Amino acid sequence: MAGWIDRLRARRKARALTLYRSAISDIDLALQQEATRSTAAYVRKHMYTVQSVSRWRAVHDVAIEQVRLDGLVLEFGVYKARTTRYIAEQRDWHLHGFDSFDGLPEPWRDGFPEAKFSRAAMPEVPENVTLHVGLFEDTLPGFLAALPDPPQPVAYLHVDSDLYSSARTIFDNLADRIVSGTVIVFDEYFNYSGWEEGEFKAFQEFVAARGLGYEYLTYNHEHQQVAVRIA
Numbered sequence: 001m002a003g004w005i006d007r008l009r010a011r012r013k014a015r016a017l018t019l020y021r022s023a024i025s026d027i028d029l030a031l032q033q034e035a036t037r038s039t040a041a042y043v044r045k046h047m048y049t050v051q052s053v054s055r056w057r058a059v060h061d062v063a064i065e066q067v068r069l070d071g072l073v074l075e076f077g078v079y080k081a082r083t084t085r086y087i088a089e090q091r092d093w094h095l096h097g098f099d100s101f102d103g104l105p106e107p108w109r110d111g112f113p114e115a116k117f118s119r120a121a122m123p124e125v126p127e128n129v130t131l132h133v134g135l136f137e138d139t140l141p142g143f144l145a146a147l148p149d150p151p152q153p154v155a156y157l158h159v160d161s162d163l164y165s166s167a168r169t170i171f172d173n174l175a176d177r178i179v180s181g182t183v184i185v186f187d188e189y190f191n192y193s194g195w196e197e198g199e200f201k202a203f204q205e206f207v208a209a210r211g212l213g214y215e216y217l218t219y220n221h222e223h224q225q226v227a228v229r230i231a
Helices: 002-025 027-046 056-065 082-088 136-145 164-177 199-210
Strands: 072-076 095-099 129-133 154-159 183-186 214-219 226-230
Touching: 056 082, 056 154, 056 183, 056 214, 056 226, 072 082, 072 164, 082 095, 082 129, 082 154, 095 136, 129 136, 136 164, 154 164, 164 199, 183 199
Parallel strands: 072 095, 072 154, 095 129, 154 183
Antiparallel strands: 183 226, 214 226
């Protein structure tokens, strides 16, 4: 009996040592820890009094509650349409979703190569959703040009583009329609390695160039989602 217990203890000790060695040499883990620390520093400096949540749906719940404009409801990055369906069912509005469904047009970061998130078939969406298939730079200008006058503002914008270049395309095309009261939810704003060069950078460049103010509405303290409202 004593021998069996000793062997069990030895196996547990070996397993714990293996996990420890893996943890201290895991580059991905170290990069995430670094990203979390820099995100926490940003939150402390810019979002200290903002009330956070712990689920992506809750981020949208808080954000949608703050929508006062009557205007466009847009999503960039549909993929399986899970978030698309959730947003669409929250109000009596029509959502326009944009996605190539060919996946990322360029590599994003480790683990997310070109074509990541591609789909062989279109996702099912409710009747109050229209999908615009293609790259943002190919579909968004034509969509906006076909809208009737006067130009509608963006009421609700979900940016799930991952890439800086894609987010930049979104803001470049929607610049005149993002106004006071526009609510924006970012799916990858911070808390991952390189977050300062992604959707965050595209937004910060946009508001600086346009001279716009904004306020943070909420953020997911366990992930990467952030909601803002243009002042």
